[in-house]
Amino acid sequence: MPASGQTPVPVVDVEAMDRNIAAMAATARRQGLALRPHAKTHKCVEIARRQVAAGAVGLTVATVGEAEVFVDAGVTDDVFIAYPLWVVGERARRLRALSERAAIRVAVDSAPGARQLAAAVAGATEVLVEIDSGHHRTGVNPGQAGEIARAASDAGLEVAGVFTFPGHGYAPTRPSQAAADEAAALQEAASSLTQAGIRPRVLSGGSTPTAGYTRDGLTELRPGVYVFGDAQQLELGTITTDEVALWVEATVVSARPGTIVLDAGSKVLGADQPAWISGGGRLLDRPGARITALSEHHATVTLGLEQPSPELGDTIRVIPNHVCTAVNLADQLHAVHSGGNYERWTVAARGANR
């Protein structure tokens, strides 16, 4: 375990994480789907290796920088950058260099973006057309997918298929509908490609909240958060407490009746707090407690009915709301194996936003 007095520190329960990795691999196999986990969640070479060993066909990432980390570490030579990159200048040079070392797919969601990509990297990358299945962020309407695919193909790019991120599943009661939307949108987009004369080989979807829903219309799943779980997934009902594989160990530094303050703030937990969640993070061993205020180095916790109350100096395990942003704040994770021995895993792609 981490040295005494060295809080706050993010800790990985390796055994729980390995169970999560195996369970998602089984979910994908059961549905006959390729699993391409999103590595933005963990950003760690050691964890990506375990995902690939469990059967992942490759990785999903959000940036060229993340792709470089995992390709250069030899984890995989098959990476999907699930982002509609605008590829110019130094980014073009890096993407060309990367595509000489690995098979790279990139997202496109506009004809100008596709032409820019084609001009920058010639035939070096495949593309997937991004479609909007209800999250309304990036991506075109499914019926427009063929038009974008045609523009990409005409510009000289190999179009592998379509993908979507059903982010509108991130609210209680919504994952089921989002999963249905995701499958329907992918099928409509695939038809649109076919009508445009392009055969879609890949229909890629799958966030952690929607991954477990069985439906037709996908060939690939891209969940990320499932490796660790977090307070959002707990409150969505996607996971149980037993599946939480990462927490931040924090110390009680101030206390008054009914309230404690921990030395884990937004600079270690992240500040993500969607309107539907019940606080700034959860306490693993105190389900009735809530983080009712979070600043950079303070989590103010309103205690529940659990007794006894924590005392000054006690160590408390805090589950971040959104583990992807929490991990991105840490240079290292303390990975604790069953039996208690631990090692430090470098968050190799931390801050790799470009």
Added chain:
Amino acid sequence: MPASGQTPVPVVDVEAMDRNIAAMAATARRQGLALRPHAKTHKCVEIARRQVAAGAVGLTVATVGEAEVFVDAGVTDDVFIAYPLWVVGERARRLRALSERAAIRVAVDSAPGARQLAAAVAGATEVLVEIDSGHHRTGVNPGQAGEIARAASDAGLEVAGVFTFPGHGYAPTRPSQAAADEAAALQEAASSLTQAGIRPRVLSGGSTPTAGYTRDGLTELRPGVYVFGDAQQLELGTITTDEVALWVEATVVSARPGTIVLDAGSKVLGADQPAWISGGGRLLDRPGARITALSEHHATVTLGLEQPSPELGDTIRVIPNHVCTAVNLADQLHAVHSGGNYERWTVAARGANR
């Protein structure tokens, strides 16, 4: 300027930053107060040096790790760790070692915390008693300050005085009242110390929103955000657009009528979004635009009336809501001098949460 295609990137306007540093130094001088800027905002040695050169008496930090960075770089030998540390184990060893290289003050807000600190570091650090002036985070009621000071003194610690963080000034219309609360609470706490037989030399307050209010009852100001400004300060009315000295350069990666999506998400801007703020960040050159959704690598911007609309590939300057958490996500800042030449400043205390 940063290389083409290398967004998102945090950029510092050094000339604007230097003006902010000079203006706060003048504010402190005019009030006859010592200025001890909070270095958690910038975490950069280059910037701390400029603050000290402009007359700062030393630095404020939140963690032992931050203090180590600035002391070891030779910026100052006078540091206040404005946090009620629970000092055991490795933290005790580090704090003792640090106090051999610099004059260190530490916060206390409980008798057990003071006794623990005294046991761990003997007479190596001075303390300030933290009081609650209305923010209700850490700190005791002002009338209890004497009791805590007495416990600290009895444990063998030198008590230098009292301090508070008026964080309840962080909402529109509240800074004025918070400044008054801060001064009144510090004076009450000072009286409490005097009654306990301890002479308070230091009465320390001052967030960026309250620093400009002239009032009696303080000897020291500890603002942090003023060096850069951010969207929170803009919306509080603490600063104008001309005083914004840090933004994130981002690229338009997706566009539809009335909406653009930028490649700057919460992993570069931070996710801080208090209920009173009008979005996830502001666009420096488009005051009518708002970030209406923010995910890890996407800022969805609802455009205002400004014409023409940005196009795919355009570079946009984004002001983070809370610059302290944005800086803590970056390994380096691109510091642009007047004239356009730039250098990279390492965020030396990034992630120094322990």
